[in-house]
Amino acid sequence: xxxxxxxxxxxxxxxxxxxxxxxxxxxxxxxxxxxxxxxxxxxxxxxxxxxxxxxxxxxxxxxxxxxxxxxxxxxxxxxxxxxxxxxxxxxxxxxxxxxxxxxxxxxxxxxxxxxxxxxxxxxxxxxxxxxxxxxxxxxxxxxxxxxxxxxxxxxxxxxxxxxxxxxxxxxxxxxxxxxxxxxxxxxxxxxxxxxxxxxxxxxxxxxxxxxxxxxxxxxxxxxxxxxxxxxxxxxxxxxxxxxxxxxxxxxxxxxxxxxxxxxxxxxxxxxxxxxxxxxxxxxxxxxxxxxxxxxxxxxxxxxxxxxxxxxxxxxxxxxxxxxxxxxxxxxxxxxxxxxxxxxxxxxxxxxxxxxxxxxxxxxxxxxxxxxxxxxxxxxxxxxxxxxxxxxxxxxxxxxxxxxxxxxxxxxxxxxxxxxxxxxxxxxxxxxxxxxxxxxxxxxxx
Amino acid sequence: xxxxxxxxxxxxxxxxxxxxxxxxxxxxxxxxxxxxxxxxxxxxxxxxxxxxxxxxxxxxxxxxxxxxxxxxxxxxxxxxxxxxx
Numbered sequence: 001x002x003x004x005x006x007x008x009x010x011x012x013x014x015x016x017x018x019x020x021x022x023x024x025x026x027x028x029x030x031x032x033x034x035x036x037x038x039x040x041x042x043x044x045x046x047x048x049x050x051x052x053x054x055x056x057x058x059x060x061x062x063x064x065x066x067x068x069x070x071x072x073x074x075x076x077x078x079x080x081x082x083x084x085x086x087x088x089x090x091x092x093x094x095x096x097x098x099x100x101x102x103x104x105x106x107x108x109x110x111x112x113x114x115x116x117x118x119x120x121x122x123x124x125x126x127x128x129x130x131x132x133x134x135x136x137x138x139x140x141x142x143x144x145x146x147x148x149x150x151x152x153x154x155x156x157x158x159x160x161x162x163x164x165x166x167x168x169x170x171x172x173x174x175x176x177x178x179x180x181x182x183x184x185x186x187x188x189x190x191x192x193x194x195x196x197x198x199x200x201x202x203x204x205x206x207x208x209x210x211x212x213x214x215x216x217x218x219x220x221x222x223x224x225x226x227x228x229x230x231x232x233x234x235x236x237x238x239x240x241x242x243x244x245x246x247x248x249x250x251x252x253x254x255x256x257x258x259x260x261x262x263x264x265x266x267x268x269x270x271x272x273x274x275x276x277x278x279x280x281x282x283x284x285x286x287x288x289x290x291x292x293x294x295x296x297x298x299x300x301x302x303x304x305x306x307x308x309x310x311x312x313x314x315x316x317x318x319x320x321x322x323x324x325x326x327x328x329x330x331x332x333x334x335x336x337x338x339x340x341x342x343x344x345x346x347x348x349x350x351x352x353x354x355x356x357x358x359x360x361x362x363x364x365x366x367x368x369x370x371x372x373x374x375x376x377x378x379x380x381x382x383x384x385x386x387x388x389x390x391x392x393x394x395x396x397x398x399x400x401x402x403x404x405x406x407x408x409x410x411x412x413x414x415x416x417x418x419x420x421x422x423x424x425x426x427x428x429x430x431x432x433x434x435x436x437x438x439x440x441x442x443x444x445x
Numbered sequence: 446x447x448x449x450x451x452x453x454x455x456x457x458x459x460x461x462x463x464x465x466x467x468x469x470x471x472x473x474x475x476x477x478x479x480x481x482x483x484x485x486x487x488x489x490x491x492x493x494x495x496x497x498x499x500x501x502x503x504x505x506x507x508x509x510x511x512x513x514x515x516x517x518x519x520x521x522x523x524x525x526x527x528x529x530x
Contacts, residue, residue: 241466243473250477257484382484386491393495403487410483414476427464 022204023142023212027150029196030135031157033093035165036189037100037131038158041069041124046170050178057113065113065121067381072125074377077133080126081370084134085232088202089366096130097193103127104186108179131193133373137365140353141203141223144362145213148303148354152296155350159292219431221362231430235363238426244359244419245368248352251311251414253375255348258318258408260383261400262325262341266334268387269397273329283334287342294346302351307358307421311351312412317344319408325401348408349376358421361428383407493527496520 044066051062083092106119136154143150172181201207203223210220222228239245263284270280294314302310321341328334352372356365383404390400419425500520504511516524524530 238464238466241468241470243470246470246473246477250473250480253477254480382488389491389495393491393498399491410480414480417472417476426466 021212022201022207022209023139023150024153025199026139026142026201027154028157029200030139030154032192032196033131033135034154034158036193037096037128038165041128046173047178050173051116054178055111055113061113062116065116067385068117068121069125069128070377070381070384072122073128073132074374074381076126076129077373077377078367078370080129080133081137081366081368081373083130084137084366084370085236085364086229088206089134089138090197090200090202092130092134093193093200094197096127097190097197099123099127099130100193101186101190104182104189108182108186129370129373133370134366136353137369138200138202140357140365141221141362142211143213144211144218145215146303147357148299148301148351150212151299151303151350151353155295155299156292159288159295159346222430232364235360235426235429236367239360239363239368242359242419242425243417244355244425245371247414247418248355249371249375251315251375251411251418252349252352252372253379254407254411254414255315255318256376256379257383257386258315258322258404258411259345259348260380261386261404261407262322262345264384265387265391265397265400268391269325269400270334272397273334275331275334279331280334283338286335287338287345290339290342291346294343295350298347298350299354302354302421307351307355308415308418310347311355312415314344314347314351315408315412315415317341318348319405319412321345322401322404322408326398355421359419359425361424361426363426363429379407489523489527490529492519492523493530496523497530 048059048062051057052059080092080096083095103119103124106123107116110116110119136151139150139154140147169181169185172184176184201209203221204211205220205223222231266284266287267277267280270283271277275283298310298314318341321337321344324333324337324340328337353365353369356368356372360368386403387397387400390403391397496516496519500511500514500516504514507514
């Protein structure tokens with residue numbers, strides 16, 4: 001293990017760090033936060049039937065709670081990102097954990113549909129944003145270099161985690177009922193979050209450690225104090241003035257519409273083409289599993305090569321690959337599609353932290369990333385709506401497939417219009433000068 | 446110029462000194478707005494299509510003409526907004 005670590009260090013050009021770096025603890029915590037935070041979102045489908053049986057509410061009115069939660073999460077993402085920058089990711093996630101607990105407990109005791117809208121739609125929606133948005137910029141702060149590696153590993157855990165938790169929830173719903181399941185997951189989830197947040201540090205500087213990938217000539221970055229707050233506002237003002245800031249929100253929106261159509265529509269589409277429900281579900285599972293590879297590889301490639309090019313090919317592949325569904329009418333066709341399409345799909349959204357680093361250097365990216373997740377969240381909501389809407393009108397999914405392709409390809413065109421990712425768009429974030437002698441000399445400047 | 450932090454450390458001169466972005470982000474913002482408008486257009490088109498279908502279905506069910514059907518407010522709105530329906 002040690003030899004492997006030393007080999008990797010040498011390969012990455014690092015002087016002193018091994019794989020046993022605290023940055024990986026932060027990445028692991030980020031994975032668990034995502035697993036807990038996103039679990040109930042992913043398991044919503046399991047919740048619908050028990051609520052229909054218990055209260056007699058229509059699936060449509062229950063589904064509105066999910067739509068509300070998605071929109072609330074999207075709209076509160078920029079605020080959560082700002083709070084992460086201003087008060088630290090740890091404090092923001094702590095507030096998100098408290099909201100998570102309230103949302104889960106209230107949902108478990110809900111007796112009226114309006115309560116579900118507030119507890120699940122509003123409170124859980126805000127909680128999700130506060131848990132999921134600040135954690136990515138915080139991970140980025142732990143990687144002075146090789147952010148692609150850290151992001152890639154985090155993204156893998158993010159896709160595997162919810163898949164695992166959904167299975168656990170489904171078993172719990174069956175054995176103890178939906179209300180008890182929510183109470184159990186709420187209590188255990190909150191306890192896990194509170195425990196792991198004990199080990200979470202917003203920045204290496206705060207933890208008295210060095211960031212991953214730091215070299216001898218690097219100095220620590222400024223991460224606290226009044227200067228941090230004012231400099232951050234000044235930097236963020238310049239970020240808003242770049243074309244890339246607005247275009248990246250647009251690109252994330254377009255990409256998410258493109259794949260949400262498929263993620264929501266692939267099972268009904270498969271069934272409409274004669275696949276059994278289990279086989280159709282297997283197509284979705286296959287593409288989820290295959291996409292894990294590119295979730296890891298894409299940020300690494302984006303970090304090493306030109307991120308713009310890597311993103312372009314992801315979007316292009318996602319847009320063109322979906323057209324395979326136009327002629328798919330057998331199980332084999334669907335599985336070939338799942339394998340081929342999952343490769344670009346996995347890389348669609350995972351390079352954003354790396355692109356932010358390449359454009360904006362080491363400046364805190366909470367607000368910027370929060371805005372990008374606003375675009376992503378609205379894209380996912382719209383993409384989830386389109387297949388059903390289009391099928392209701394036309395009786396086939398052809399238009400939904402074409403729309404998915406159009407949105408992804410529009411994203412690819414928008415990427416071509418981005419600035420070159422090899423050129424930083426604003427100056428780099430200032431470093432702290434730690435040398436006391438130099439410090440006293442400098443104070444006379 | 447260097448700044449003194451609260452912990453008596455100094456930071457390098459902020460690189461923003463003298464840095465300016467003169468141009469407004471017309472391209473990026475324009476692309477975002479294009480997507481928003483395009484998306485709304487798609488939603489209006491399919492929404493109007495769905496509205497027209499619903500009105501036709503109700504007309505057939507009631508055995509009356511489409512113009513005699515009392516449309517919902519959102520159906521009317523979508524049909525009014527969409528130039529293709």
